[in-house]
Amino acid sequence: MPVTFYERLRMKHRTLLRCPCTDAALRDLLLTLPVQLDEIVLTRPALSTEVETIQQFVARLRQHVAAANLVNKQTIIEQLHQALTPLFAG
Numbered sequence: 001m002p003v004t005f006y007e008r009l010r011m012k013h014r015t016l017l018r019c020p021c022t023d024a025a026l027r028d029l030l031l032t033l034p035v036q037l038d039e040i041v042l043t044r045p046a047l048s049t050e051v052e053t054i055q056q057f058v059a060r061l062r063q064h065v066a067a068a069n070l071v072n073k074q075t076i077i078e079q080l081h082q083a084l085t086p087l088f089a090g
Contacts, residue, residue, distance in 0.1 A: 005036045006040050009084070009087070013087075013088060016077055016080065017077065021073070021077055029080075030058060030065060033058050034055060034059075037054060040087070047087060051087070053086070054083050054086075054087065061080065061083075
């Protein structure tokens, strides 16, 4: 059975705070996250409000990362983890 975008993102969310994340991995996650979130809305339309809020947050976070060049990576990871939490609350 194939793993859905939702399940993949849930796994990333669970490991985000536990596994050290390289700068490149974090940038890759921030780049691919919008596409994953779009796919989640298609398969789970009830999460559209949460996804829209997270999309806006990720856009702001990507700008911050680009401007600050990952000055405080741990803070960014914690904020991203917190932003994704509403998707998996239920």
